[in-house]
Amino acid sequence: DVHVDPVQIDTFLQRRIGKNENWEAIKEQNPALQEELRRVDTEMATLKQQYKQARDEQEKQILAQKIKKNEDQVTAASYMKQIGEAELVNNWLGAIDLCTKAIALNDQFAPLYNERGVAYLQQKQFDLALSDFNQALALKKDYGFAYNNRGLIYNEQQKYDLALADFSQAIARNPSRALYYNNRSIAEVRTGNLKGALDDMNKAISMQPEY
Secondary structure, three states: OOOOOHHHOOOHHHHHHOOOHHHHHHHHHOHHHHHHHHHHHHHHHHHHHHHHOOOOHHHHHHHHHHHHHHHHHHHHHHHHHHHHHHHHOOOHHHHHHHHHHHHHHOOOOHHHHHHHHHHHHHOOOHHHHHHHHHHHHHHOOOOHHHHHHHHHHHHHOOOHHHHHHHHHHHHHHOOOOHHHHHHHHHHHHHOOOHHHHHHHHHHHHHHOOOO
C-alpha cells in the first residue's frame, strides 16, 4: 500500500528539477511540455484537496495511488531537462535511454517520443525514429515539432511528397519558425519545385538571417 500525505508534498516538480536557465529554455521552446506541466500541477492541487477531505482510509488510499501516478508523470516530464542536456553534447544513446525511462513512467506524453525519435534519427535508426514520431503525433495531433521531424525522415527515405506534407503541417501550426521553411525548401528542391524552394528560403532568411 502507498501512504502519501499530499499536504506535505511541496511542489514536487520544483523539488525534482529546481530552477535553472537550461530548464527554463527547454520549457519555453516546448509548448507541449508547458501544457503537461500545467496539467500535472493542476491535477496535484486537486488531489491534495480531495485527500484533505477524504472520508475514510479507503478513500485516502485510492487518492494516494492517484498522487503516486501524478508524481510519476511529473518525474517523466522532468526528464526533459536531462534529455536536453544529453542532446546538447550529442549523447544520443544517453538521450534514448532517458526517454525510454521516462516513457515507462508516462507513456502518454508526446514530447518524450519526439525527443527519442530525434535521438534515433541522429543514430540513423530511421524506422525507430519514424515509429516514435508517429506515436508523438497520435498523442498530440497538432505537434509541429513532430511533423517537422517526421518530414526529415521522409526526406531521408526520398518520400518527398510525404516530407512536403509534413513540413507544411509544421508551418501551419507554427508559421513563425524559420527552420520549417528551410526544411521544406530542401524537399522542394528535390522535387524540382525551385520557385517554391526559393520562396521558402527567402522566408527563412527574412525570419532568421543566419540561414
